[in-house]
Amino acid sequence: MKRKNIQNKNGISISDSIVMSVKRKHANYRKPFSAAIAIIGFISIIKAFLGMFHFNYAAGTVFIAAAVIGALYLTLAIVGKKALWVYAASVIVFVICAYRKAAKIALGFKFIYNIVYKDAYHSEIEYYKGLKSALEVSSVNTLFIFYIWLLAIIVFFFTICRPNPVLPLMITFPVLEIGMYNGIRVPVFWGILCIAFWLALLAMSTIDVGEYSGGQSGFVRKNDLFFPKRHMKLKVTEKCGMLIIASVVGVAAVSSCFLKLTHYKRSEKLDDKRREITEALNDFSFDNLAESLSNLSNAIGLDFEYENHKLGTNDHVRYKNVTDLNVTLDHSIDGALYLKDYAGAVYKNNEWFGLSSSAYKDPCFKDFDSYDLHPQDYPAMFTKLIYPNVQETTVWIKPSAKKSRHLYAPYDTINVGSLSYQKDLTLSDSKAKKGECSYKFINVDTDSLYNELVNIEAQNSSRQSREVYSVSDVKIANVKEKIKKYCNENDLITYDDYFPVDFSIPAPPEYLLSNSETLLAELMQDKYKQFVYENYLQVPDTKAMNEVRDAYSDIISMYDGSVSSEFATLKAIRERMLSECTYSLYPRKTPSNRDFVNYFLLENKKGYCTHYATSGVMLARMAGIPARYATGYIVVEKDISSGRSNADGSVSLEVKDNRSHAWAEIYIDSIGWVPYEFTAGYSAQEVNTEPVTTAATTSNENVTTTTRDMSERTTGSVSRAATTTTKTAVTTKASTSVNKGGSGIGSGNGIHIPKALKNILLLLFALIVITVFILLRRKFILSLREKRFTTGKSERKVRYMYAYAEKLLESLEMKSENGNYNSFAEEVEKSFGGIYFDEGAFKKLTDVALRASFSQETPTSDEINESRRTIEAISDKIYKKASRFDKLRMMYINVLK
Known part of the structure; x- marks a missing residue:
C-alpha cells in the first residue's frame, strides 16, 4: 500500500498507511465449542437440581423429554439465522402451552415445594396442605418438562447464537439457590460444572475482539515517522470458554485430591464461624429484614443488635454462653426471679404488638399519674395482705455493654420513689445509668399465691353469709385527703358519706385505714379491671384460631370466673401442652401461610419458650382469663444457690444468654399481673431442657453438639412455677456458639406493617x-x-x-x-x-x-x-x-x- 507522508507546519511527519497481515488458516471450532459449553450448562443444571432432592416423578419420561428438547434447540442454535424464525415460533408455542397448562404447573410447584420444605426443615409437615397424591407424578412431570423447555430455549440461544449471561443466570441460579438457601448440599461434580458454565458464558459475552474506543488515542513513533496507534482488546473466543471450564474442573479436582492426601481439616473455631455465617444467611428473610441483618452482622463479628417480637422467623436458637447480666441479691431467695423488659398485648399476623395509643386514653391512666400509684405496684401491695411477714429483697442489676440499652425489673416491686412506669406494661429505675439499676421487691411463687387465694375463696364460700372486709363503717371524713379526693373525682361517696370497698383478701379495716396506699390501690384497681377485660382478652377471629379453640374446648370451658377454676384451667392448659408438645431449640421456621400458635399446637408440636408462652396466652384468653406475653430473663433457685456468696450475706451471679426467656402474664383480679410459666422444663427450682434426642442436621454436616437449652430471649418475672415434670426431647443442630434467640426483646416498636x-x-x-x-x-x-x-x-x-x-x-x-x-x-x-x-x-x-x-x-x-x-x-x-x-x-x- 502506498504510504502518504503528511508534514504539518510544526515539522512533524505523519505517515498514514495500512499494514495488513494474514495468519495461517486454521479450522474454525467456534460452533462446536459453543455447543459443548451449552450442553454442559443444560445438563449440569438439571442434574444438580434433581440431585439435591428426591422428587416423585417419572424419571424416564423427563429425561427423554430433556434429550429431545435439548437436541432440537441445539440444532436450531447451530443452524443460526436460517432457523431463527423456527426458534421464534417455538417460543410462541411454549408460551401458549404454558398458559394452557398453568394450573397443572402451579400444582406441580406445590408438590415440589412441599418436598423442598420437608428436606430443608427436616420435617414431615407439608407447606401446602390437602394436595391429592394421585396427581403428584403427572403435575411434577409437567412442571419439569416446561422448565426444561424454557431452559433449552434460553441456554442454547444465549450461549451459541448471542452469548449473554443475564437470562441464563436468571433461570439457572435461582433453581440451585432453592437448595443452597435451605442448606441442601448441591452434588459436587454437577455444581462445579454449573459454575464453570457461568464463568465460560461470562467470558464469551464480555470480552471480544474490537478497537478500544475509550480513553486517549495516540501514535507510535518509528524513526521520524508517526503511525496511528490502535488499542486492541484481547481475543477471547469459545475456545477460551472451554479452557475456563477445563480449568475450573481441573482446579476442583486437584484441590480435592490435595485435601484428601494431606488429610486437611478446618479448625473447630473456623467451622463454628462458618456455621454461624451459613445459618445467618439461611435464616435471612426480607419479612424480618432488620433482625436478619442483625443476626448476619453478629455472625460476621459486628455488634449490631435489633430484636423485635415477630414469631416463627428463626429456624432455631443457639447460645454463645456469654454473660448478659450481672445480678446481686442482698440475700438468697427461694423460687425463680423473672426480670422483665417487654410485655406484648396484641397478637396479630404472628407478631406481638402493644395496644393502640387510643386504648391508653382511658381515664384510669390519668389517675395513675395523678396519684403516683400504678398497676405495677398492685401485686406487692395486695400480696402483703396474704403474706404480712414476707421478707423484702433488694436486687442490683448490671447488664453487659450489649444489653445496656435495656432496663430489666422484677415483679412485685415496691415503689420507694425512684421508679419510672411505662403505661401498665413495664417499669424501670429512673436513676439507672447504662442499664445499671436496683429494685426492692417481695418474692412469692405464683402457684403458691394461687393456692392461698383458692383457700381464701373456699373459706369465704363456706360461710353462710360471706364476710366482707370493708371500711363501710368508716365515714369518708376519717380517711386521708388523697382517698377523699379520688372518691370525689370518681363519684364513689354515698348519700350518707360512706364509700364502698370490697376486698376478697382478708384484711381488717384497721389495717386498711392505716395503709391508705393499699386502700387507694384497691379503689383504683376496680376501675383498671374494666380496662384489662376490654383489652387483654383479644383473640384473632381466624380459622386457625378457631381450630385451636375447638381442639382445647374441654379445657377452656372449665373457667367459671372463680379463682379455683382459673388456677385449674391454667394448670390444665400447661399439662396439655407438656403432654402433646416437645420442647426443642430446633423447631424450624413457621411456614408463612400458617398461624404461629396453630402450627405449634396442632401441627409441628415442637418449640421453645416463645411458642409455649404465646400459645398459653392465647388459650388463657380463649377461656376468659386476661393474659399477655412477656420477655426477659429467668433466674432459678439452682442458679442462685450456685452464685457467689459475699461477706455481707449478698449473692452475686452471672446470668448467661441461655437464661433469656419468654413467659405469660396472668391478671388475677385481687392481685394484678403475675408471671405464669407454661414452658416445658422450666420450674422455680431449675431449668431442665437438656436434649434426649438429636435431629438430623442440615447440609450433611454431622454437627450435632448439644446446646444448653433455655428458651428464647425474654425478661423474667418472679414465678416459682409449680412442680411440673416435663418431657424435654429436644432437637438441636447446635454448637457452642451463636445465634440470637427467638423471642425478641428490645427496640421493636410494635407497629404492624402490612406485607404490601x-x-x-x-x-x-x-x-x-x-x-x-x-x-x-x-x-x-x-x-x-x-x-x-x-x-x-x-x-x-x-x-x-x-x-x-x-x-x-x-x-x-x-x-x-x-x-x-x-x-x-x-x-x-x-x-x-x-x-x-x-x-x-x-x-x-x-x-x-x-x-x-x-x-x-x-x-x-x-x-x-x-x-x-x-x-x-x-x-x-x-x-x-x-x-x-x-x-x-x-x-x-x-x-x-
Missing part, C-alpha cells in the same frame, strides 16, 4: 440506594475531571480535555475511525463549526493536543484556557439541544455535563 406496604418500602429503599449511587458516581466523575483539567502538567491537562471532547462528539455520532486527527478535526469543523463552538476552535484544540503529545513545546495558559472554553461550549450546546431524556442520560449516565 413492606414491599413498597423495600422498593423505595432500593430506589434510594440506586439514586444515591448515581449521584455519588456523578460527583466523583465531575470532581475527577475538574482535578485533571486544573492540576498537573499542562500537557496532561490538554490531553484530558481533548479526550473529553472526543466523548462529547461521540454523543453526536462523530467518531474518529482512522486515527488521523487533522482529518477528524476538519470533519468536525465542517459539521459543527459555528454551531456547537466557534469556527476554527476545534482545529486549535487538536493542534494544541498534538503539540502537547508529540513535541517538546508546552502549551501556554492562554491555550489551555481557550481549550477549556471550547469543550465547555460543546458541552453546553449539546445539553441545550438535547431532549429531556438525553439530558438526564448526559448528566447521570454518561456524566458529560
Whole structure:
C-alpha cells in the first residue's frame, strides 16, 4: 500500500498507511465449542437440581423429554439465522402451552415445594396442605418438562447464537439457590460444572475482539515517522470458554485430591464461624429484614443488635454462653426471679404488638399519674395482705455493654420513689445509668399465691353469709385527703358519706385505714379491671384460631370466673401442652401461610419458650382469663444457690444468654399481673431442657453438639412455677456458639406493617440506594475531571480535555475511525463549526493536543484556557439541544455535563 507522508507546519511527519497481515488458516471450532459449553450448562443444571432432592416423578419420561428438547434447540442454535424464525415460533408455542397448562404447573410447584420444605426443615409437615397424591407424578412431570423447555430455549440461544449471561443466570441460579438457601448440599461434580458454565458464558459475552474506543488515542513513533496507534482488546473466543471450564474442573479436582492426601481439616473455631455465617444467611428473610441483618452482622463479628417480637422467623436458637447480666441479691431467695423488659398485648399476623395509643386514653391512666400509684405496684401491695411477714429483697442489676440499652425489673416491686412506669406494661429505675439499676421487691411463687387465694375463696364460700372486709363503717371524713379526693373525682361517696370497698383478701379495716396506699390501690384497681377485660382478652377471629379453640374446648370451658377454676384451667392448659408438645431449640421456621400458635399446637408440636408462652396466652384468653406475653430473663433457685456468696450475706451471679426467656402474664383480679410459666422444663427450682434426642442436621454436616437449652430471649418475672415434670426431647443442630434467640426483646416498636406496604418500602429503599449511587458516581466523575483539567502538567491537562471532547462528539455520532486527527478535526469543523463552538476552535484544540503529545513545546495558559472554553461550549450546546431524556442520560449516565 502506498504510504502518504503528511508534514504539518510544526515539522512533524505523519505517515498514514495500512499494514495488513494474514495468519495461517486454521479450522474454525467456534460452533462446536459453543455447543459443548451449552450442553454442559443444560445438563449440569438439571442434574444438580434433581440431585439435591428426591422428587416423585417419572424419571424416564423427563429425561427423554430433556434429550429431545435439548437436541432440537441445539440444532436450531447451530443452524443460526436460517432457523431463527423456527426458534421464534417455538417460543410462541411454549408460551401458549404454558398458559394452557398453568394450573397443572402451579400444582406441580406445590408438590415440589412441599418436598423442598420437608428436606430443608427436616420435617414431615407439608407447606401446602390437602394436595391429592394421585396427581403428584403427572403435575411434577409437567412442571419439569416446561422448565426444561424454557431452559433449552434460553441456554442454547444465549450461549451459541448471542452469548449473554443475564437470562441464563436468571433461570439457572435461582433453581440451585432453592437448595443452597435451605442448606441442601448441591452434588459436587454437577455444581462445579454449573459454575464453570457461568464463568465460560461470562467470558464469551464480555470480552471480544474490537478497537478500544475509550480513553486517549495516540501514535507510535518509528524513526521520524508517526503511525496511528490502535488499542486492541484481547481475543477471547469459545475456545477460551472451554479452557475456563477445563480449568475450573481441573482446579476442583486437584484441590480435592490435595485435601484428601494431606488429610486437611478446618479448625473447630473456623467451622463454628462458618456455621454461624451459613445459618445467618439461611435464616435471612426480607419479612424480618432488620433482625436478619442483625443476626448476619453478629455472625460476621459486628455488634449490631435489633430484636423485635415477630414469631416463627428463626429456624432455631443457639447460645454463645456469654454473660448478659450481672445480678446481686442482698440475700438468697427461694423460687425463680423473672426480670422483665417487654410485655406484648396484641397478637396479630404472628407478631406481638402493644395496644393502640387510643386504648391508653382511658381515664384510669390519668389517675395513675395523678396519684403516683400504678398497676405495677398492685401485686406487692395486695400480696402483703396474704403474706404480712414476707421478707423484702433488694436486687442490683448490671447488664453487659450489649444489653445496656435495656432496663430489666422484677415483679412485685415496691415503689420507694425512684421508679419510672411505662403505661401498665413495664417499669424501670429512673436513676439507672447504662442499664445499671436496683429494685426492692417481695418474692412469692405464683402457684403458691394461687393456692392461698383458692383457700381464701373456699373459706369465704363456706360461710353462710360471706364476710366482707370493708371500711363501710368508716365515714369518708376519717380517711386521708388523697382517698377523699379520688372518691370525689370518681363519684364513689354515698348519700350518707360512706364509700364502698370490697376486698376478697382478708384484711381488717384497721389495717386498711392505716395503709391508705393499699386502700387507694384497691379503689383504683376496680376501675383498671374494666380496662384489662376490654383489652387483654383479644383473640384473632381466624380459622386457625378457631381450630385451636375447638381442639382445647374441654379445657377452656372449665373457667367459671372463680379463682379455683382459673388456677385449674391454667394448670390444665400447661399439662396439655407438656403432654402433646416437645420442647426443642430446633423447631424450624413457621411456614408463612400458617398461624404461629396453630402450627405449634396442632401441627409441628415442637418449640421453645416463645411458642409455649404465646400459645398459653392465647388459650388463657380463649377461656376468659386476661393474659399477655412477656420477655426477659429467668433466674432459678439452682442458679442462685450456685452464685457467689459475699461477706455481707449478698449473692452475686452471672446470668448467661441461655437464661433469656419468654413467659405469660396472668391478671388475677385481687392481685394484678403475675408471671405464669407454661414452658416445658422450666420450674422455680431449675431449668431442665437438656436434649434426649438429636435431629438430623442440615447440609450433611454431622454437627450435632448439644446446646444448653433455655428458651428464647425474654425478661423474667418472679414465678416459682409449680412442680411440673416435663418431657424435654429436644432437637438441636447446635454448637457452642451463636445465634440470637427467638423471642425478641428490645427496640421493636410494635407497629404492624402490612406485607404490601413492606414491599413498597423495600422498593423505595432500593430506589434510594440506586439514586444515591448515581449521584455519588456523578460527583466523583465531575470532581475527577475538574482535578485533571486544573492540576498537573499542562500537557496532561490538554490531553484530558481533548479526550473529553472526543466523548462529547461521540454523543453526536462523530467518531474518529482512522486515527488521523487533522482529518477528524476538519470533519468536525465542517459539521459543527459555528454551531456547537466557534469556527476554527476545534482545529486549535487538536493542534494544541498534538503539540502537547508529540513535541517538546508546552502549551501556554492562554491555550489551555481557550481549550477549556471550547469543550465547555460543546458541552453546553449539546445539553441545550438535547431532549429531556438525553439530558438526564448526559448528566447521570454518561456524566458529560
